[in-house]
Amino acid sequence: MPGPLDGIKMLEFTEIIAGPFGGMLLGDMGADIIKIEPPWGEPWRFAQPFIPGESKTYIGLNRNKRSLPLDLTKPEAREIVHKLVETTDVVMINSRPDVPYNLGIDYETLSAINPRLIYCENTAFGRKGPHNYRPGYDIIVQAMSGLMASEGKVVDGVPQQIQSTAIADFATGIAIAWAVCGALYSREKNGKGQKIETTLLGTALAVQTSKFMQVAAIDDEPRRDFLRDLEEQRSAGVGYEKIHEDYSGQNSPLRALRLGNIYYRTYQAKDGVLAVGCLSDPLRKKLCDVLELEDIRFEPDYDPQTERAKEFGDALILKAEARFLLKSVNEWLAVLDGVGVPAGPVRFIEELVDDEQVLANDLVVSLKHSLAGDLKMVGPLLKMSETPLEARMASPALGEHTDSILGELDYSPEEIARLKEAGVTL
Numbered sequence: 152m153p154g155p156l157d158g159i160k161m162l163e164f165t166e167i168i169a170g171p172f173g174g175m176l177l178g179d180m181g182a183d184i185i186k187i188e189p190p191w192g193e194p195w196r197f198a199q200p201f202i203p204g205e206s207k208t209y210i211g212l213n214r215n216k217r218s219l220p221l222d223l224t225k226p227e228a229r230e231i232v233h234k235l236v237e238t239t240d241v242v243m244i245n246s247r248p249d250v251p252y253n254l255g256i257d258y259e260t261l262s263a264i265n266p267r268l269i270y271c272e273n274t275a276f277g278r279k280g281p282h283n284y285r286p287g288y289d290i291i292v293q294a295m296s297g298l299m300a301s302e303g304k305v306v307d308g309v310p311q312q313i314q315s316t317a318i319a320d321f322a323t324g325i326a327i328a329w330a331v332c333g334a335l336y337s338r339e340k341n342g343k344g345q346k347i348e349t350t351l352l353g354t355a356l357a358v359q360t361s362k363f364m365q366v367a368a369i370d371d372e373p374r375r376d377f378l379r380d381l382e383e384q385r386s387a388g389v390g391y392e393k394i395h396e397d398y399s400g401q402n403s404p405l406r407a408l409r410l411g412n413i414y415y416r417t418y419q420a421k422d423g424v425l426a427v428g429c430l431s432d433p434l435r436k437k438l439c440d441v442l443e444l445e446d447i448r449f450e451p452d453y454d455p456q457t458e459r460a461k462e463f464g465d466a467l468i469l470k471a472e473a474r475f476l477l478k479s480v481n482e483w484l485a486v487l488d489g490v491g492v493p494a495g496p497v498r499f500i501e502e503l504v505d506d507e508q509v510l511a512n513d514l515v516v517s518l519k520h521s522l523a524g525d526l527k528m529v530g531p532l533l534k535m536s537e538t539p540l541e542a543r544m545a546s547p548a549l550g551e552h553t554d555s556i557l558g559e560l561d562y563s564p565e566e567i568a569r570l571k572e573a574g575v576t577l
Contacts, residue, residue: 154181
């Protein structure tokens with residue numbers, strides 16, 4: 152059975168993470184995606200390449216796409232793009248706001264060619280405001296969106312980036328795919344194309360939800376005090392360790408757990424590490440019962456602001472950590488599963504390609520790359536019963552599909568050869 156976007160044609164002018172990831176998600180749904188990149192290749196091909204022009208970072212974000220390198224500074228390349236747009240459903244681009252206009256691939260130009268076109272433009276900070284001109288990578292958006300300062304990883308007074316994943320980039324890729332699907336559905340109803348604008352900043356704020364929220368009745372005065380004190384501390388050169396200690400998590404649902412937090416954290420067991428997550432009192436009481444511990448937070452008159460609460464919390468943590476050292480990870484999982492306490496082993500990503508849970512849910516796919524050979528990678532992240540998603544082909548080698556794509560536009564072999572000789576394509 153074909154995927155839900157079977158028959159949809161897309162042009163993708165993207166690089167690095169957010170745009171390519173969004174395109175790959177749509178490609179898994181069956182869209183026919185032509186990736187346009189310069190003849191020298193997009194930068195992610197050269198991030199620790201293991202063969203010339205191919206890296207795991209690029210291959211991991213660009214499956215189910217065909218490659219057409221074009222030097223968009225040349226008029227012949229723009230002519231090719233404009234011919235493709237005539238029958239294209241979706242154009243995706245991630246760049247600084249001025250780039251599409253400079254290259255003649257802006258929404259106004261392309262939608263004049265095809266009024267049904269859906270044009271998704273991703274920028275770092277949006278088209279308006281004092282930072283609209285800035286290029287932006289995930290680390291910059293982490294810094295400017297509050298993600299970095301809220302994370303609590305501070306070294307010598309300096310907040311550190313979230314390194315495990317480019318959270319703003321990948322979340323924006325999901326937002327791009329979501330937006331394109333919504334626009335395609337809207338076009339089915341009214342026949343109109345439209346422009347979509349996504350931003351790394353908007354996504355980074357959206358995933359912080361309640362931390363960003365300000366409820367006037369309870370937040371206005373504390374926020375004013377916080378901003379005043381923050382300005383004073385910055386002026387005085389106070390390190391971020393102190394600022395974070397004083398103010399982090401003011402609106403977090405986990406704040407009540409910070410004193411004596413034995414309920415939402417990782418533990419060293421006899422032979423490894425596991426995580427537990429108890430976000431309700433019934434679950435917390437179950438964990439206490441398993442560990443044979445008493446917690447004064449369940450007493451009617453418990454006050455987390457008292458010195459007694461702090462001292463008790465510090466001692467409770469030490470007791471819980473000592474208990475977990477007495478059994479193996481599997482032994483603890485058996486006990487915690489038995490009483491319904493959420494828990495799981497801490498794994499490295501390298502272990503998961505062969506993990507039975509991952510394999511059982513078809514989250515690993517095997518593909519053959521034209522240059523790199525056999526590879527395994529994470530499969531489509533969702534399932535649809537009637538229009539299944541599919542990882543049909545690995546990422547393209549640079550220029551792998553130039554001849555076939557231009558042939559579809561009725562360029563003769565001789566014309567294609569001339570375009571390659573002129574440096575228009577590869």
